[in-house]
Amino acid sequence: DSGVTQTPKHLITATGQRVTLRCSPRSGDLSVYWYQQSLDQGLQFLIQYYNGEERAKGNILERFSAQQFPDLHSELNLSSLELGDSALYFCASSVEGWADEQYFGPGTRLTVT
Amino acid sequence: AQTVTQSQPEMSVQEAETVTLSCTYDTSENNYYLFWYKQPPSRQMILVIRQEAYKQQNATENRFSVNFQKAAKSFSLKISDSQLGDTAMYFCAFMNPPGANSKLTFGKGITLSVRP
Numbered sequence: 001d002s003g004v005t006q007t008p009k010h011l012i013t014a015t016g017q018r019v020t021l022r023c024s025p026r027s028g029d030l031s032v033y034w035y036q037q038s039l040d041q042g043l044q045f046l047i048q049y050y051n052g053e054e055r056a057k058g059n060i061l062e063r064f065s066a067q068q069f070p071d072l073h074s075e076l077n078l079s080s081l082e083l084g085d086s087a088l089y090f091c092a093s094s095v096e097g098w099a100d101e102q103y104f105g106p107g108t109r110l111t112v113t
Numbered sequence: 114a115q116t117v118t119q120s121q122p123e124m125s126v127q128e129a130e131t132v133t134l135s136c137t138y139d140t141s142e143n144n145y146y147l148f149w150y151k152q153p154p155s156r157q158m159i160l161v162i163r164q165e166a167y168k169q170q171n172a173t174e175n176r177f178s179v180n181f182q183k184a185a186k187s188f189s190l191k192i193s194d195s196q197l198g199d200t201a202m203y204f205c206a207f208m209n210p211p212g213a214n215s216k217l218t219f220g221k222g223i224t225l226s227v228r229p
Contacts, residue, residue, distance in 0.1 A: 002157070033217075043204060043219040056216045090158060097215065099146045099165070099208060104158035 003027065004105035006091050012111045018079040021108045025072055025093030031055070032074040033094070033102060034066055038087035049074055050097055081112045115140045117207050119220035126195045127228050133180075134190045134223050136205030143167075146208040147181065147188045152222070153201040161203070164188065192225075200227045 003026035013019055025032050034046040036059075045058035049068035060066075063081075068074045078085060088107045094100035116139045126132035138147070149161040164172045164181050171179050176193045192199055205220040 042221045045216045045218070048216065058216050088156060092158070099163075101160055101163070102217070103160075107156055 002103040002105060004091060004093050004103050006089075006105035006108050008108060009106065010109045010111075012113060013081060014113055015081055015083060017081050017112075018077065019081065019110065021076040021078070021089055021091075021110075023074045023076070023091030023093075023105060025074070025091075026103055029093035029095055029103070030072065031094045031097045031100070032068055032072070033092040034060075034074070034076050035090040035092065035104075036087045037090060037107075038084075040084070041087075043090075046076070048097070055097060078110070083112050086110055086112045115142075115207050115209055115218050117205055117218050117220035119205055119223050121223050122221075123224045123226070125226045125228060126192075128195055128197060130195055131191060131193045132195055132225065134192070134203050134205075134225065136188045136190070136220055138186050138188065138205070138207045140186070140207065140209065142210050144210050147179075148206040148208065148217070149177070149179070149188075149190045150204045150206060150219075151199075151201045152204065153198075158204075162190065195227045197227050197229060199225065201225060 005024045030051045033048045037043045046060040048056040066076045090107045091105045092102040094102045118137045145166045147164045151159045162174045180189045202222045204222045207218045
């Protein structure tokens with residue numbers, strides 16, 4: 001158990017809908033990262049937050065957004081969902097950022113039908 | 114942009130034997146970190162080992178060691194005394210230096226099967 005929790009574990013929704021994925025980092029970790037793992041694109045970095053502020057951005061679509069709250073939990077919002085958004089979404093956390101070990105959560109499996 | 118290449122999609126090894134997983138990367142940076150992550154069938158991503166580019170000494174963690182060749186931009190993972198629990202997908206990853214957009218870039222992964 002990495003200490004990072006993600007909810008829900010599984011999510012099935014229809015195209016055009018909006019969903020919110022939630023992540024609670026390890027106690028004491030200030031950075032949260034979001035990744036998408038799909039068969040087509042592999043494992044891709046989406047976005048990083050550090051202590052409530054966006055720090056780094058990867059291949060995140062405009063339909064996706066994220067935020068980190070004062071209690072350091074983070075949410076990833078996915079809107080106008082398409083079939084191609086079906087993937088495993090991971091959250092990871094680290095103490096600060098650069099070169100710190102990232103601890104991954106168990107992931108949320110999103111299926112868009 | 115940094116790229117990470119894992120050219121072998123699958124490998125198989127007999128239990129108790131040694132296997133080496135290959136990884137190459139491309140960067141113009143001098144200071145960076147390299148990682149190997151393991152993803153077993155449970156899908157949990159687990160850090161196996163990491164290497165700091167400025168350190169010449171190869172990192173070692175129990176049965177796992179790396180062969181880091183900075184000039185060749187090569188970062189292979191050696192697993193000694195392979196165990197059934199090593200069956201997993203292994204990802205090589207590159208972390209670029211701190212800055213406005215420091216992030217982890219992953220290779221496509223390699224599926225390792227350990228045969229009893």
